[in-house]
Amino acid sequence: MISQSIHSESTNKLSHLITIKQITPQLSERLCHRASEFKHFFSTQQHDQYNSILKDKIVNLLFFEPSTRTMCSFQSAVLRLGGHPLTLDIQSSSSVKGESLQDTLRVMEQYGDLTVMRHSKRGVHQEMSSYLTKPLVNAGDGDGEHPTQALLDLFTIKEEQDRVAKKIDFQVQTICLFGDLKYGRTVHSLLRLLYIYFRNQPLKIYLISPEGLRMPQYVIDECVQLGVNHTLVQTEMLTPEIMNELDVIYVTRLQKERFESEEQYLKLKSSFCLKKENLSASRNSHVPIIMHPLPRVDELDEAIDSDERAAYFRQMNNGMFMRMAILEMLLK
Numbered sequence: 001m002i003s004q005s006i007h008s009e010s011t012n013k014l015s016h017l018i019t020i021k022q023i024t025p026q027l028s029e030r031l032c033h034r035a036s037e038f039k040h041f042f043s044t045q046q047h048d049q050y051n052s053i054l055k056d057k058i059v060n061l062l063f064f065e066p067s068t069r070t071m072c073s074f075q076s077a078v079l080r081l082g083g084h085p086l087t088l089d090i091q092s093s094s095s096v097k098g099e100s101l102q103d104t105l106r107v108m109e110q111y112g113d114l115t116v117m118r119h120s121k122r123g124v125h126q127e128m129s130s131y132l133t134k135p136l137v138n139a140g141d142g143d144g145e146h147p148t149q150a151l152l153d154l155f156t157i158k159e160e161q162d163r164v165a166k167k168i169d170f171q172v173q174t175i176c177l178f179g180d181l182k183y184g185r186t187v188h189s190l191l192r193l194l195y196i197y198f199r200n201q202p203l204k205i206y207l208i209s210p211e212g213l214r215m216p217q218y219v220i221d222e223c224v225q226l227g228v229n230h231t232l233v234q235t236e237m238l239t240p241e242i243m244n245e246l247d248v249i250y251v252t253r254l255q256k257e258r259f260e261s262e263e264q265y266l267k268l269k270s271s272f273c274l275k276k277e278n279l280s281a282s283r284n285s286h287v288p289i290i291m292h293p294l295p296r297v298d299e300l301d302e303a304i305d306s307d308e309r310a311a312y313f314r315q316m317n318n319g320m321f322m323r324m325a326i327l328e329m330l331l332k
């Protein structure tokens with residue numbers, strides 16, 4: 001359960017962003033709308049519309065696990081909003097001397113106005129929030145969650161739905177989460193958000209993974225408890241019949257770093273990959289919209305990149321705008 005202290009129901013404004021469970025449909029709508037405005041201002045070079053929103057604000061970036069997109073898009077978002085990022089190089093920090101995480105965070109809180117943290121331990125942000133008085137943002141907690149990614153994924157689904165709807169009569173109805181659903185934190189947050197946001201738009205959701213990498217039952221149970229009229233189908237194979245039904249396919253990487261042994265990883269490594277030839281089973285040339293949180297390794301054929309349905313680079317690009325919206329919400 002999320003404690004009341006991190007979710008202010010009355011204003012629908014958060015003081016931390018720790019789990020996607022804090023997000024309401026209204027808040028996700030607002031964030032997507034704002035991200036879309038930032039994207040428009042950016043593309044039309046109306047920089048004065050946003051470049052002093054975080055004036056005099058300092059945002060701490062603490063990444064205990066590797067990152068390219070989340071770290072750099074947050075950094076870029078802070079700079080574009082007129083704030084200052086303060087990046088702690090973990091390898092040369094005093095955490096190497098044995099300083100506790102809570103002490104490290106308490107120190108950084110003196111220097112900055114908000115902290116973005118990625119860490120390998122599931123649930124650590126919830127634990128740490130009790131030590132902090134300033135906002136904390138979860139940029140990934142082990143095999144737990146990745147809430148800012150889920151919000152940019154939702155933003156992308158909505159944008160792509162609008163893009164396709166300009167060509168054919170279209171509304172997203174069938175979504176497939178494909179790959180490592182056990183350790184993949186992005187899909188843990190995204191599945192929950194599909195239940196929160198599309199509560200009045202029944203979806204058919206395929207969860208396709210090798211047997212050993214199924215979506216954790218606790219995540220499914222939490223979703224089902226929301227009482228939303230979605231249909232969940234768990235299976236191991238992406239068949240041509242399923243492909244023909246899909247509006248969105250969200251591919252994920254095997255989370256090699258979380259496997260218990262190299263042997264287990266190697267055994268499953270070649271068990272799934274989305275190839276260009278799989279797309280020939282789709283029902284037309286507009287679907288499925290293909291998403292991936294990136295980085296990709298072997299599970300998504302580069303031959304797909306030039307296909308209009310490949311939305312993963314547009315999805316990555318949306319990350320910065322969504323993070324601008326999140327920072328503004330937490331700091332203004």
Ligand code: ASP
Pocket residue numbers: 140146184185186252253255293294295
């Ligand atoms: N970048 C995403 C994450 O940090 C997905 C991945 O690494 O596969 O969760």
Ligand code: CP
Pocket residue numbers: 066067068069070071149293294295
């Ligand atoms: N999608 C994502 O979180 O990418 P990074 O791991 O590179 O931050």
